[in-house]
């Protein structure tokens with residue numbers, strides 16, 4: 169929406185920009201994106217009919233479902249008055265110390281609908297320009313190229329990093345930045361009990377991937393403009409991040425889920441059935457959900473309970489659990505915080521930050537209908553999944569898993585599936601069918617106002 173107002177009726181107060189006596193324009197200064205004077209129209213004729221110059225003020229409007237939009241107020245008045253108002257607004261914006269002035273932007277052009285470059289040039293960059301943010305843009309040219317780009321990037325020259333991509337791109341960036349931060353201070357980060365050093369540089373994610381789970385939790389939706397506006401305001405929050413260890417090493421971080429069993433079996437098939445091209449992303453899940461008998465496996469599971477204090481940092485004795493079809497943890501405290509009706513991901517992640525625990529779910533063998541119902545409830549984060557007999561939920565700070573050998577282990581297929589873990593939709597190869605997951609509190613600072 170565009171409002172046109174007279175410069176004299178626009179009043180700049182301590183914290184707000186207001187239109188005198190009217191509520192159509194009442195903007196919190198922290199929601200102002202930026203302002204600029206428009207060009208004076210050339211020529212005598214246009215000069216006569218134009219009340220020039222105009223000051224254009226862009227600001228954030230916060231709508232339903234966490235959706236933010238960029239709106240415009242056009243201010244008419246004399247050159248001097250408009251310039252004076254512009255100076256005053258800029259002075260106020262200058263006091264918003266956390267606002268980024270220089271950002272490193274990393275773009276995965278092929279994630280999701282393959283439109284990240286267009287999204288950046290059409291939707292994101294124009295807003296960053298209004299907010300006077302300078303951007304250093306880096307585009308990945310091949311799989312895993314983001315890792316090389318970020319590894320050789322000196323983040324001390326920028327106020328923050330912004331990624332245009334999905335959860336896989338975010339994971340690539342986090343894995344290399346967080347490990348780098350530990351190396352810099354010489355921490356023995358491969359030890360699960362090592363307290364990791366938080367990443368200093370804030371990260372924003374503009375959701376141009378497929379799943380975009382992290383963006384949904386940070387911004388409440390997958391809207392690219394909303395995400396860009398959160399970055400502009402410069403407000404940040406620290407999120408807990410899970411680390412996955414196997415074979416005595418930290419193998420990956422995770423911001424969404426870590427799954428073994430049903431999900432890794434699908435991943436295995438998707439990697440093999442490439443002849444199906446993109447249809448395999450539909451065909452294989454449908455086949456696995458509705459037709460295939462789920463593979464069952466046994467595990468030895470140790471857990472670090474949610475209520476345990478940090479100094480009593482020891483895992484429980486390993487307990488054998490037989491005939492599981494899936495073992496998965498979610499980065500959020502879904503067990504305690506989700507509601508039956510509408511799932512509010514923002515609310516759930518805010519509470520998770522405070523509680524410091526996350527949810528681990530074991531799904532036991534069950535009938536097809538029950539299995540389908542569990543799967544749908546998991547996808548929609550419906551809390552009635554916890555009422556199912558086949559589901560064992562735990563609130564944990566960490567856990568350790570040993571996949572117990574199966575009779576058919578000499579079968580190469582089963583052996584490689586045994587060592588496959590799905591971390592945020594990305595493949596992680598385990599050593600000896602064992603892994604451990606630990607929650608690291610407040611490890612990564614994300615741009616988000618929530």
Ligand SMILES: Nc1ncnc2c1ncn2[C@@H]1O[C@H](COP(=O)(O)OP(=O)(O)OP(=O)(O)O)[C@@H](O)[C@H]1O
Nearest residue numbers: 279280309310312333334335336337377378379380
């Ligand atoms: N230029 C490129 N060409 C081919 N692959 C790339 C390129 N840049 C990055 N990749 C790869 O794209 C993969 C997927 O990226 P991303 O996670 O951003 O999208 P997505 O899988 O569609 O989304 P989500 O993970 O949210 O479901 C990553 O494994 C990354 O290594």
